[in-house]
Amino acid sequence: MRFSKLAIIIYAARFISAASNYKTAHIEEERKGFICDGEFFSEAQFRAERSGAVNDLKNGNRIPILAEEFMYYFVSEQQERLMMYDNGDAKEHYSFPLPSLAKVVYQNRRKFQYDYHLVLDDSARVCALILWKIDIHQYHYRNDGTHEICSISS
Structure with missing residues (x-):
């Protein structure tokens, strides 16, 4: 019986360790960058919107x-x-939308709206970038879309 409890504890520890493998420590904001759907985004590309997001956060507007x-x-x-x-x-x-990065992409005769959202923590640090891909059908019907967490590139 003790062996099975030990096995469960080891398995749980491995799961917790694997669940944190997607994180890395914060670096200087200016050095942060992300890769989404094969495209690189530097901090300079969303600096102005990040500044507005920080002001919103400080004013309690989120x-x-x-x-x-x-x-x-x-x-x-x-x-x-x-x-x-x-x-x-x-x-x-x-989460803060980044309208300056939004675009429409055509793939396999389908039309997608790409909307990007910057994730900040309660200390106003950039944590992640999320890409929402919204399938726009020919009759202007939009579904909820799918999300993709962008990879860190720094």
Whole structure:
């Protein structure tokens, strides 16, 4: 019986370790970058919107992302790649749209709206970049789309 308990403990420890493999420590904001759908985004490309997001955050104009929803985004992705800056001290995370990066992409005779969302923590540090791909049908019907957590590139 003791062996099976030990096996369960080891398995749980491996799962917890694997679940944190997608994180890396914060670096200077100016050095942060992401790769989404094969395209590189540097901090300079979203600097102005990040500044506005920081002001919104300081003024209390945002509602935090639910912790369960936030973790779902990362758990559902490939965890063998770095997707998030995190020092383990953030209590909440916030999502901010980046309209300057939004675009329409045509793939296999389909039309997709690409919307990017910057994730900041409660210390106003950039943590992640999320790409929402929304399939736009010919009758202007839009579904909820799919998300992709961008990889860290720095």
